[in-house]
Amino acid sequence: MGQIINLGLFQAMLRMSLPVLFAALGGMFCERVGVVNIGLEGIMLNSAFFAVFATYASGNPWIGFLAGVLSGVGLGVIIALLTVRYYGNQIVVGTGINVFGLGFSAFMCQRIWGSRGASESVTALPIFRVPYLERVLGENTVLLYLAFLLVILSHLFLFYTPWGLRVRAVGENPQAADTAGVDVHRYKMVFVSLGSGIAALGGVFLSLAHLNFFAWGMTSGRGFMGLAAMIFGKWTPVGCFLSSLLFGFTDALQMRLQALGILPSQIILLFPYLVTILVLSGFVGRATPPSDYKPYEKK
Amino acid sequence: MPRLSVRRFWEIPFLAEAVAILLAFLLGSLVLLVTGYSPLRAFAALFRGAFGSRNAFGQTLTQATPILFASLSFVLAFRAGIFNIGVEGQLLIGALSAALLGNSIKFLPMPLHLPLALLGGGLGGALWALVPALIRVYLGAHEVITTMMMSYVAFYFTSYLVNYPFKAPGWVAQTNPVEPTALLPRILPPTQLSLAFILALFFAVLVFYFLFRTHLGFQVRAVGLSPQVAENRGIPVASRQILAFVLSGFVAGIGGAGEVLGVHEKFVDGFSPGYGWDGIAVSLVGRLHPFGCVFAALLFGMLRAGGMSMARVTKVPLDLSLIIQALVIILISAPRFIRVVILRKKGM
Numbered sequence: 001m002g003q004i005i006n007l008g009l010f011q012a013m014l015r016m017s018l019p020v021l022f023a024a025l026g027g028m029f030c031e032r033v034g035v036v037n038i039g040l041e042g043i044m045l046n047s048a049f050f051a052v053f054a055t056y057a058s059g060n061p062w063i064g065f066l067a068g069v070l071s072g073v074g075l076g077v078i079i080a081l082l083t084v085r086y087y088g089n090q091i092v093v094g095t096g097i098n099v100f101g102l103g104f105s106a107f108m109c110q111r112i113w114g115s116r117g118a119s120e121s122v123t124a125l126p127i128f129r130v131p132y133l134e135r136v137l138g139e140n141t142v143l144l145y146l147a148f149l150l151v152i153l154s155h156l157f158l159f160y161t162p163w164g165l166r167v168r169a170v171g172e173n174p175q176a177a178d179t180a181g182v183d184v185h186r187y188k189m190v191f192v193s194l195g196s197g198i199a200a201l202g203g204v205f206l207s208l209a210h211l212n213f214f215a216w217g218m219t220s221g222r223g224f225m226g227l228a229a230m231i232f233g234k235w236t237p238v239g240c241f242l243s244s245l246l247f248g249f250t251d252a253l254q255m256r257l258q259a260l261g262i263l264p265s266q267i268i269l270l271f272p273y274l275v276t277i278l279v280l281s282g283f284v285g286r287a288t289p290p291s292d293y294k295p296y297e298k299k
Numbered sequence: 300m301p302r303l304s305v306r307r308f309w310e311i312p313f314l315a316e317a318v319a320i321l322l323a324f325l326l327g328s329l330v331l332l333v334t335g336y337s338p339l340r341a342f343a344a345l346f347r348g349a350f351g352s353r354n355a356f357g358q359t360l361t362q363a364t365p366i367l368f369a370s371l372s373f374v375l376a377f378r379a380g381i382f383n384i385g386v387e388g389q390l391l392i393g394a395l396s397a398a399l400l401g402n403s404i405k406f407l408p409m410p411l412h413l414p415l416a417l418l419g420g421g422l423g424g425a426l427w428a429l430v431p432a433l434i435r436v437y438l439g440a441h442e443v444i445t446t447m448m449m450s451y452v453a454f455y456f457t458s459y460l461v462n463y464p465f466k467a468p469g470w471v472a473q474t475n476p477v478e479p480t481a482l483l484p485r486i487l488p489p490t491q492l493s494l495a496f497i498l499a500l501f502f503a504v505l506v507f508y509f510l511f512r513t514h515l516g517f518q519v520r521a522v523g524l525s526p527q528v529a530e531n532r533g534i535p536v537a538s539r540q541i542l543a544f545v546l547s548g549f550v551a552g553i554g555g556a557g558e559v560l561g562v563h564e565k566f567v568d569g570f571s572p573g574y575g576w577d578g579i580a581v582s583l584v585g586r587l588h589p590f591g592c593v594f595a596a597l598l599f600g601m602l603r604a605g606g607m608s609m610a611r612v613t614k615v616p617l618d619l620s621l622i623i624q625a626l627v628i629i630l631i632s633a634p635r636f637i638r639v640v641i642l643r644k645k646g647m
Contacts, residue, residue: 099624107618
């Protein structure tokens with residue numbers, strides 16, 4: 001048991017909760033303004049690719065970091081345009097973005113590195129040194145601390161600022177928000193793009209912090225787990241954080257067990273997906289979403 | 300007062316779909332140009348690979364078969380207001396069930412064995428869809444996430460089964476070959492085209508008949524259009540949703556069975572390049588109508604078959620077809636966007 005449950009497992013749990021947490025926070029901002037963003041998976045996969053590509057081209061992982069986030073914002077703008085401005089079906093657009101992320105990243109990977117399976121290794125993001133705290137949390141990149149900061153800031157933003165109130169109003173009751181003079185479409189556009197950018201951080205984490213290369217389909221469902229974590233966390237930043245820890249834990253445990261070679265890897269790899277289904281069906285009950293997600297047409 | 304209206308030209312049937320496909324190919328060409336490939340050569344190779352010979356044509360129809368099954372599956376659920384994006388997983392489970400029934404039973408004659416293996420595949424898929432259906436109806440978890448997760452589970456679960464308990468001797472992770480009594484006959488030798496294609500066409504008619512000519516199908520569509528109205532009219536919404544979901548899984552499972560019994564003759568780990576995803580794009584292009592799906596499936600079968608030969612000849616990565624497919628889905632998702640493109644007018 002000591003081999004499995006120790007401080008290392010706690011640290012791995014924190015680390016592996018990050019991609020899910022970024023996806024959950026990003027998805028939360030989209031849903032708070034009334035857009036279901038099923039495309040998070042594709043956004044993260046794409047940003048994982050762009051992060052590695054820009055690092056490979058420039059030699060600087062920070063440029064990769066920026067490129068990854070920008071690619072997420074870019075896809076977010078497309079999703080926002082199609083769903084908000086042209087009233088496209090949110091689930092269909094998101095599914096298209098997911099297929100695009102899978103196809104485009106593999107296409108480019110093969111074009112640049114000659115293999116659709118994996119890219120060459122690049123310089124990963126450096127370890128962010130924090131004295132004392134490091135002994136408990138382990139060595140991490142700046143992304144862990146950025147995630148903590150994001151959770152706190154989003155909480156304050158959503159529940160303690162007038163803009164946050166407007167964001168919530170746009171999702172919950174767009175008619176009322178519109179009547180009160182809030183530019184509903186603008187809020188939707190901005191926060192869907194922003195949310196997609198936040199989710200993209202999850203992709204950057206996977207390819208520049210967790211690993212230092214891009215691999216085919218490397219997000220392996222974490223975008224969807226993020227959505228599950230968001231629902232489990234009742235669409236609040238702190239809830240997202242706590243529920244992504246659960247997913248981080250299953251992921252960390254899965255890696256441990258795989259290293260020990262107790263069970264066939266395929267069986268262990270199943271765990272996170274089963275946990276997602278269980279979380280969604282058993283423990284949530286009928287969570288009330290913050291919006292009915294219908295497109296809002298201005299009168 | 301009702302005004303007589305002339306059909307506007309952008310209301311020509313399938314114009315929006317045609318424009319979306321054209322735009323997707325144009326954007327695909329742009330991707331090729333930017334990455335330093337010649338779009339002309341790539342697409343020429345693609346079309347040659349899809350229609351250039353008897354072999355190529357057979358390959359196109361072979362690829363269209365599972366895609367057609369997958370799209371019919373998606374349509375069945377969608378008409379009841381359910382997004383079954385887990386077609387891929389149901390197809391995998393159906394394929395494995397068919398393979399196991401096909402290779403383990405040795406005493407049945409073909410007229411019994413083949414239908415049994417097919418039916419087993421369908422039931423496997425139906426069972427896989429029943430789980431998210433029950434979760435959706437009774438526990439309220441949205442099927443978009445659960446079906447996706449079920450697909451991952453199906454992928455790893457079937458992979459485990461063919462790597463360990465049901466692995467055939469040898470290096471490849473696959474099951475023992477299916478007995479000849481359970482194989483679908485090939486209909487265009489020497490290509491891999493099998494009776495599964497005809498079966499898929501038959502299922503298109505069947506799905507059409509069910510949805511548009513039966514009372515049950517009418518109820519399913521009513522639930523899809525508006526659960527509230529359907530409820531008020533006394534239609535049991537929950538049970539119709541479950542029915543459509545399970546039938547959707549059944550058709551996906553038959554599609555997987557068709558692949559195993561008609562093409563591969565065994566279950567090979569990771570045999571599906573994502574037919575389930577193709578199915579979603581195809582049903583959207585086919586306007587969520589079974590007959591529309593037939594034509595759209597042929598188009599996407601062409602994309603897959605031609606794409607493979609394009610990748611061999613021109614070194615353009617096969618994933619180009621995935622990119623084009625994604626663009627088609629994205630462009631079709633917002634009909635108003637296409638209308639703006641057609642009319643070149645801002646803000647409609």
